[in-house]
Amino acid sequence: MKKGFFILVLGLALAAAAYVCVYFLCTSSARNLEQSSQPELAWLKEEFHLSDSEFTRISELHAAYLPRCAETCRQVEVQNERLRALLAATNQMTPEIESAVAESARLRGECQRNMLRHFYEVSRTMPPEQGRRYLAWVQERTFMPGEGMMRDK
Amino acid sequence: MNTIEPGNNDEALGKLLKEWRTDAPLPLHFQEAVWRRIERAQAPAAASVWDTIADWIGTVLPRPALAASYVAILLAIGVTAGWTQARQETARVKGELGERYIRVLDPYQTPRQ
Numbered sequence: 664m665k666k667g668f669f670i671l672v673l674g675l676a677l678a679a680a681a682y683v684c685v686y687f688l689c690t691s692s693a694r695n696l697e698q699s700s701q702p703e704l705a706w707l708k709e710e711f712h713l714s715d716s717e718f719t720r721i722s723e724l725h726a727a728y729l730p731r732c733a734e735t736c737r738q739v740e741v742q743n744e745r746l747r748a749l750l751a752a753t754n755q756m757t758p759e760i761e762s763a764v765a766e767s768a769r770l771r772g773e774c775q776r777n778m779l780r781h782f783y784e785v786s787r788t789m790p791p792e793q794g795r796r797y798l799a800w801v802q803e804r805t806f807m808p809g810e811g812m813m814r815d816k
Numbered sequence: 817m818n819t820i821e822p823g824n825n826d827e828a829l830g831k832l833l834k835e836w837r838t839d840a841p842l843p844l845h846f847q848e849a850v851w852r853r854i855e856r857a858q859a860p861a862a863a864s865v866w867d868t869i870a871d872w873i874g875t876v877l878p879r880p881a882l883a884a885s886y887v888a889i890l891l892a893i894g895v896t897a898g899w900t901q902a903r904q905e906t907a908r909v910k911g912e913l914g915e916r917y918i919r920v921l922d923p924y925q926t927p928r929q
Contacts, residue, residue, distance in 0.1 A: 664874035671873055674887045678894035685898030686905075693909035703920055706913035728921065736923040774923050781921065804918045805925070 711793040720788045728781045735774045742767050778805060 692709070699705035704725060708718045746763045753760070782801050786794035843849075863871075877883060919925045 664870070667873035667875070667877040670877050670883045670886065674890040677887060678890035681891050681894030682898040682901075685895050686902045689899055689902030690905050690909075693906040696913060697909060703913050703917035706910060707917060710910070710914070732921060732923055739923050771924065778921060800914075801918065801921075804915075805922050 711789055711797055713789060713793070717788055717790075721785055724781065724784050724788065728777075731777055735770070735777065738770055739774070742770055775806065 696702055696705045696709065701722070704718075704722055707713070707721065713721065742763070746760070746767060749757070749760050749763050782798060782805075786798045788794075789797055877886065
C-alpha cells in the first residue's frame, strides 16, 4: 500500500515539476523582454531579427521621434478639447466647428505624415525582407485599423 | 433469587412468553421494517469507491510496468501543459509589446488621461 502511494505521489510531483520547469524555460524570452529598459524596442529587435547595429540605429530614430510625437499628442489633446467644447455649446453647424474639424483633420494628416516618415526610416534600417514585413505590420495597425477590425470578425 | 433451573430455561421462557399479553398497538408497517433491517444487516457491505481506489493503488499500481507507464504519462502531461501554457503566455506578452510599440508611436492610439 505504502509503495503504491509513493508511486502515486511521485508521479504527481514529477508532473508538477516538469510543468514548472518547462513553463519557466519557455517563457524566459518573454520575461527578458518585459524586464528590459525599453520593452517595446526589445520586442522590435526580437520580432524583426535586428542586429545590434541596426537596433542601435533604430533606437536613435525612436528617441528622436518621441519628442515630435509627444508634441503632436499635446496638440491633438488641445484640439479635441476645443472641439468638444464647441460641440457641447450648440446643436447646429457653426463656422467655428467647421474650422475646428478642419484643424483636427490637418493635425491628423500631419501626424500620419510624421509617422509614415518614421516608419520608412525604420524599415530602411532593417534587412530588406524584415523592413517590408515591418512596414506592412505598422501600416495595418496605424493606417488601416478598420480593415484589421473587419478581418478580426 | 433464580428459581428456574438452567436445563429448564427455554421451556420456562416459552411458557412465560405464551402467557405474556400486551395491548400496546404496533407502529404501522412494523413487521416489514423489522424484516428490512434484518436483510440490511445480513447483506454484505458493498465496497466503496475509495476502497476500490485504495485497493488498486496498493496492489495494481506497484507493478513495475504500470508504475513506469503511470510516471511517464504524468511526466508527459506536465511537459505538454507547461509548454502549451508557456506558448500562450509568450504570445500574449509579445502581442502586448507590439501594441505598446504602436501606442508609443501613434498619438491617436495613445491612451488619453
